Amino acid sequence: MMLEKFRKSPIGKQIIKPFVISIFAMSTFSIFLYANANQHEKDTVQSSLPNIILVMTDDQGYGDFGHNNNPIVQTPVIDQLANKSIRFTDFHVDPTCSPTRAALMSGQYSLRAGVWHTVMGRHILSDKINTLPEVLKDAGYKTGMVGKWHLGDNYPFRPQDQGFDHVLMHGAGGVGQTPDYWGNTQFNDTYFLNGTPKKYNGYATDIWFDEAIDFIDKNANKADPFFLYLVTNAPHAPFRAPEKYIQPYRDLGVPETLALFYGMITSIDDNMGKLRKAMQDNNIVDNTIFIFMTDNGSVMGVQSKKLVSDETRSIIEKKLGQKIPSLNYDMRGAKNSSYEGGHRVPFYISWPNGGLIEPGSIDGLSAHFDVMPTLLDLIGVDTSTLDTDGISFKSALKQGTELPDRVLTVTTQRVLNPDPNRPYAVMQGKWRYVKASGNKDALELFDLSKDPSQTENVKDKYPEVANNMAKQYQQWWQYTTAKGLDTTRAIIGSTHENPSRLTSHDWLAPNTKQVGHTTGFGDDKWAKKGWLGKEENFQISPWKVKTAAKGLYQFTVLFHDKPANKVIPRQYAHLTINGQPYVKKLAKGATRVSFELPLEKQNLDIKAWFSDSKNNSDKSLAAFFIYAKRI
Incomplete structure (x- = not known):
């Protein structure tokens, strides 16, 4: 579409010249010329738009x-x-x-x-x-x-x-x-x-x-x-x-x-x-x-x-x-x-x-x-x-x-729900107004033209600059969050991805430490930082998704992913869909268990875990993977 607009523009008309050859006078030689003209047009188009x-x-x-x-x-x-x-x-x-x-x-x-x-x-x-x-x-x-x-x-x-x-x-x-x-x-x-x-x-x-x-x-x-x-x-x-x-x-x-x-x-x-x-x-x-x-x-x-x-x-x-x-x-x-x-x-x-x-x-x-x-x-x-x-x-x-004089802001949130008191920096020219921690009073002002390493807090020396940048931050926060910050939900059961593999990386957990984001493979110190072998440390948190259409859905719940073929070390599997509980007894040596449920086109909050009792009262282990499929 944009290429066609370019061809029709004044510049495009100058660059991409049409080759009009009467079909009635076309000879073998003119066919040759026409083919080469078209190739030349393609080459010209390519050279006019950069990679x-x-x-x-x-x-x-x-x-x-x-x-x-x-x-x-x-x-x-x-x-x-x-x-x-x-x-x-x-x-x-x-x-x-x-x-x-x-x-x-x-x-x-x-x-x-x-x-x-x-x-x-x-x-x-x-x-x-x-x-x-x-x-x-x-x-x-x-x-x-x-x-x-x-x-x-x-x-x-x-x-x-x-x-x-x-x-x-x-x-x-x-x-x-x-x-x-x-x-x-x-x-x-x-x-x-x-x-x-x-x-x-x-x-x-x-x-x-x-x-x-x-x-x-x-x-x-x-x-x-x-x-x-x-x-x-x-x-x-x-x-x-x-x-x-x-x-x-x-x-x-x-x-x-x-x-x-x-x-x-x-x-x-x-x-x-x-x-x-x-x-x-x-x-x-x-x-x-x-x-x-x-x-x-x-x-x-x-x-x-x-x-x-x-x-x-x-x-x-x-x-x-x-x-x-x-x-x-x-x-x-x-x-x-x-x-x-x-x-x-x-x-x-x-x-x-x-x-x-x-x-x-x-x-x-x-x-x-x-x-x-x-x-x-x-x-x-x-x-x-x-x-x-x-x-x-x-x-x-x-x-x-x-470049024009402007005010820019960065923030580091790393929480479930954004908080204006999380760390941020407001920048204008060489000024930096910085909140480096969660402490409400930890506000600093730096002049990078004299202090590029940010070692001297000059907030008290330049209160007007600090106050102005504080106001800029408040305005920025209102601007960036004005439309709300909704939870983004994956769509399960679509023709584009079916099944969908849901992983513990996307749990809506209370804090980052409760997210199973790094598995832990290898034989070095980096492998030890993963969740493998520490599964009992993670509490059960929800996935938030939505269904593509009304239909019968299958939820295959696993402790570890399919290639691991890991036996689930508990007797019962638990699944809740929007608070509605489902429980299944696990067969001996089971590596997975499936639940089939009729669902409308709707938002879903899903939790899944394993325990040794139907009522989920003892030593629960979170399910780190679910394969959700519309069948």
Whole structure:
């Protein structure tokens, strides 16, 4: 539709010239000319709309790159990319995964888009939002996503439901989390290819980039451009990588946890080199908008300083032959923090044929929800009706104009229901008004122009600035929550996904510790952080879904997922649907039990557990999985 509008526009008419050949005078030679003219038209269309590749890594902060004052971590490809790109020096995202992704896909503040946590169903992006890939599809783009989605694992919230033509992904927020395929460890795993499990050999990061390169090879130089959203799980925990990437850091004297983390990063960098080569081989570098960014501050931003003692630093510096200025770009805070280190991240963009200014830096506040209006503006899509909180960078990118003075806010909620007293930061220019904890009195004001590391609270020195930013926060809260914050419900029994696999990751639990979000596979310390072997610590919490239509529904209740074939260690299975209880005696050695119920088209609150009595009075164990199917 958008392509047709482009063809009919004055510019399109100049670029895409119609070839009108009278059918009555058509000869063999004229047929040849006509065919070549049509091919020329297709090539012209392709060159007029750029491809878009957006790469985003996970939990990698501003200081986790060689070019950002960290000589330990080896990122030569990304360093070179940064030097050839326009770099936004004051770019902000949310302090955690899903909210950033929601803002990126919607062009809205994550809270307004209805995403404020990474579990509890609060990470699910509503299907009512017109997403970036959906708009790009309307503009004629072929869309592909590879890696981490983390905005919903059930219909209608999966990436293939939200605008992507081709999807290869792991489940939830990390490889090995509960919605992921059972047993995944980042090596030789099973991932979801367009919704169907498929076994892959190799390391997760390599698999994502191989799939991305295959997508480029298949879609480059076609009549329609493509949008590729390449989103790695690395370097999100668990910290695992091939030994060839880890050992050089060990040899340098880097502490083990940091060596694993940096090994994952160097693996990404290695693969970035392969991706860039694939672009060169397909001759699409010049006509591709290429973006590199990360999703939140470094997960190791604070720990890295603790791990690298003065003695360790001295040993590493001696081997490197140079000083280590900083491991977190001298920023305070890390992932999940409202201090700068939690939400200021790198953002690099290039488009050689797009008339952008020379590579360099752009200062001024910018954010993740600006990406959608910017991309659409750059490719000529009308954004006048776009419901966005962002602005377009087009004039800054093409004319070098300064970004406007603006006020931006980030918050870290991570609770079942949003609370205005949770941590936040209000930003204007170099001012930062920060609430770093749940303490109502813990309010601070920082002037980054004099204090980039946020060490001196000047709230009492500049009360007018603090009071104004406090008012800005109250207005922002009212704006982002004005329409309410409804629970997003997956749809069971649809033709798009039947059965639907419900997992403990999406329990609406009272707090994050009561969510079974990470399973715990592997033989390292990361495996011990999962819920396997600790099932009795979790209380029974509900799933909230809705039925696609009236009919007979089957609920297959399991303790562990199907591939585990785990015997349920109790005698009775319990299921409640909107408070109505159902109980079944388990056969000896049973790994699952099914309930069949007639249901209307309606909202459902579901709970499931196992016990040794019909009345559920002793030692209950939650059911971590349910397969819901309309039969």
